[in-house]
Amino acid sequence: MIDVTTQQGGGNQLRKNSLGTGAITFLVVSAAAPLTAVAGGVPLAMLLGNGTGMPATFLLVTAILLLFAVGYVAMARHIRNAGAFYAYTAQGFGGLAGGAAALIAILAYATMQVGLFGMLGAATAGFLASLGLDLPWWLYALGFVLIVGLLGYRRVDLSARILTILVILEYLVVLIIDVAILGSGGDSGLSLKPFSTEAFFSGSPAIGLLFGFAAFIGFEATTIYSEEARDAHSTVPRATYISVLLIGVFYMLTSWLMVNASGYDKLLPELQGLSDPTTFLFVTSERYVGAWLSPIMSILFITSVFAGVVAFQNGVARYLYVAGREGLLPRGLGVTHASFQSPHVASVAQTVIAFLVVGLFAVTGQDPILALFSWMTNVGTLGIIVLMALTAFAIVAFFSRNSGLEANQLTTKVVPAVAGLILTGVVLTIVRNFSDLAGVTGALAVLLPGLVLIAAGIGFVLALKLKSADASAFARLGTARAE
Secondary structure, three states: OOOOOOEOOOOOOOOOOOEOHHHHHHHHHHHHOHHHHHHHHHHHHHHHOOHHHHHHHHHHHHHHHHHHHHHHHHHHOOOOOOOOHHHHHHHHHOHHHHHHHHHHHHHHHHHHHHHHHHHHHHHHHHHHHOOOOOOOHHHHHHHHHHHHHHHHHOOHHHHHHHHHHHHHHHHHHHHHHHHHHHHHOOOOOOOOHHHOHHHHOOOOHHHHHHHHHHHHOOHHHHHHHHHHEOOHHHHHHHHHHHHHHHHHHHHHHHHHHHHHHHOOOOHHHHHHOOOOHHHHHHHHHHHHOOOOHHHHHHHHHHHHHHHHHHHHHHHHHHHHHHHHHOOOOOHHHOOOOOOOOOOHHHHHHHHHHHHHHHHHHHHOOOOHHHHHHHHHHHHHHHHHHHHHHHHHHHHHHHHHHOOOOOOOHHHHHHHHHHHHHHHHHHHHHHHHOHHHHHOOOOHHHHHHHHHHHHHHHHHHHHHHHHHHHOHHHHHOOOOOEOO
């Protein structure tokens, strides 16, 4: 076994042995924001994508991500690094590719989080306005930026405990609706047609597929917590598989019941009759459960988005921390708090970035959903799937050079290569459909996805600069060895 695990000295290290399988699972599932995806994403995916075929779409996406997870967890058994995608790419393709991956990861997680702040501010403003407190969305969003920054500054297990409670409540409220639909038999019986190939290929399956992948974003962050996990050799792989299956089964079941709640042949006309498709789950809830659940769902929708921004804060802070620790970015980012052992400087840096970007969108009068949320989260989704494809091929390269580490060629080469090819196809589909997904045209339709290439170029140059200035530090990229 090649020892590329963390070798920290002194007090500059993340808090070891602080997270078990359950804590890591809830940290990454909260990033996927299941209630937000079901209430906001699924109805839009049905309307703009392949309609009644979304359950089949989620089945396919779950299968693809399980393929990706096979090589991913094999790599996790040999590399413990909070840089995750960056570290795997560096170990597979070398430091220059690793540098590119590091900056793509920072861009992706940062834009995902900042975009969610737009949704969080708008949802909070709308809910409180219904109670008579009418304040601008950006005031709430900036307030949440500071709260999330404080949580990111402190111990990671504090965030994990909060997110565990919020995620359980998210699942519980949706499962109440699911059970009610299941018990009533839906609008006109429970049909399995939503899982048919006919349903999958209806409408625009490509758009449906992209919404499906976007709903899973966050599950891949299990390896980010490998340095803080208890018995990471088994904890991280378990958390990865549990996360994919938990999210996938939840989406498949709930979207199937949502289709049947309206009736397989009635769903699309019903969605088109709604002025806002994101109210679909609320309308369904009132029909099958009662009006009493809607206010609770409104609150939990807000906490769902809040859980997501907390999870992404932890993710981007760790990528910034590792990039600083290993010399790609200023080394001041690569230090941990003396008491909390959190990447506090990196967390503060992300808080400042989020504050400035949200402030910029507010000052320029941009819409928090149609601009801030839509633009940023689509850039983030593209960046993360690019990283997944790159990582899949890096896993093949790593185990090809280190064939003695794993005897099973299927899990270390064949399956990761297949996953990489599929994910590359997804990346190309996102780029082709980016203007429709993000609701942009003209220069923005080129600039926004182009940010991923710009980030990769900056990371490549930073790695090249490090190689010239400190060849030994460059050689250690991705190994997490601190100075």
